[in-house]
Amino acid sequence: MMAAKVNERRLHGESVLTQSGRAEWDAHNARATMLADSTFKRDFPLLAGNPSLAFLDSAATAQRPQAVLEAQERFYETMNANALRGLYRLSAEATEAINASRAHVARFLGLDGKKDAHDIIFCRNTSEALNLVAHSYAPTVLGPGDEVCITIMEHHSNLIPWQQACRAAGAKLVYMYPNEQGVIDEAEMRAKIGPRTKIVSAVHVSNVLGIANDVQLMGRIAHEMGAVMVVDGAQSVPHFPISIPELGCDFFAFSGHKVFGPFGIGVLWGRHELLDVMPPFLTGGEMIDSVTEQEATWAPVPEKFEAGTQDAAGIYALDAALGYVESVGFEIMQERERILVEECMRRMGELDFIRLIGPQDPAEHHGVVSFNICGIHPHDVASILDMDNVAIRAGHHCAQPLLTHLGIGACCRVSLAFYNDRVDIDRLIMGLKHVWAMFHG
């Protein structure tokens, strides 16, 4: 629109170099450059090797940059030994790699790399991290009549563990719902978080709506009521900088594979005083202090919660993934995502058969654009888009209660990352027209 206006003025021989015109033109140019072919794709072997693929499913799992793949390989080629136990140099190096990664994760979450690193627990993924809290912490505080408070936007990974914990304790699972603007407001938080609430657990960014919950405020209210605050950061960590001290939560979980790291590595951070007194989750090797025939004592945090041999190569590669994110910088990633989402929503909005789901403001989407096509099942949409090499997700997105709440059984979801570009969006739009034509052509 802006370009058309500027070009029109050019055609009429007007100068576009007035101060405001100049600014407008610069802004347009910056935007066009930002959206053109993404040079970041070169960092990602899968994207570089598949130039005709529009990968629009980064919220399910992100692509991995070369630096991460190389780190994983480097570990096995030059550092491979079982960490923690070995008394030889190679094992000590592997241990050092794990500790360095732990410190890096702490810094990445706005914590102190030295002082707080031991409160970073490595596990498989967000689900396992949240299960750890639900299995080890919840039984120590939940009794009959108590409540756990979550939002209707939860991914099943932050829902089923609490259903199970409540069932086991005879406690009640309470839901917070968004208002008409799609926001879980303070009134709703105060209505649901009360003196019986022992745990509040909320998704930071919804994997379906893209909307960010005010987990900071939720945490303050939880603390006023004597409850702890758990944050599921699976979809927030890849999109904006996290500061746990600012969030003020008590537990924070995320998955490595959504933040350009390897599969199978997740992180739980917990407040030390809580972790310290919690019983272990999984038991076995590495997590003990001493063992007799009938008894065992536990190693200190974090080893207490890391039973069995750790995926040291994955942990080392996660370190590299966070390094990659820092090298690109959140400022650039956020700006690219903002512009991409804006462009994507604008162009999808021009197709009258598309119904967009979620907030109207593109800035609130954090890379996620969910939608439905009138009269066409989301699974058909995704399968037909796949024929055009456009990869999106369709279904209930592991958030069935949310979709039921929205009154839809399933939906399509485009999820953008900073490495996407205008070409991907062009392919998506063409693909969507193709879907419509197949059913109505």
Add this chain to the structure above:
Amino acid sequence: MAGGSVYTAALMEHNSHPECKYELEDYTHEREGVNPSCGDEMVLRLRLSDDGSTIEEAAFTGSGCAVSQASADIMAELICGMPVADAKRLAGLFFRMVQGDELTEEEQDELDEAYELESISRMPARVKCAELGWRTLDSLI
């Protein structure tokens, strides 16, 4: 567009103009089938002959993706007038096909238009859509 698509003209036609999607009134057998994760749901009704040996008429109602709807329509058309035992055998063939088993030429011929869905075996996430009608039938007879 990649070759081997399941969205053939025939499938799209069955989806948009199903012959056997209606409420069968004088039915003898009825069964509901659902794919909870997709939201596909259907009710399959059959009218068997008095001796219970033949499917005189088959029809379905419900909603779901194009694959589930078209597959059910193709199935219902095929089994109308068919001995129950043959329909049961056909369901078995269909399940083998969508699981990626190679069928003999005779078996392919026997599946007739349902063989259109052969390529679904390469779309594992959609297999249960294609199977819904047949599973419902299989549990009913």
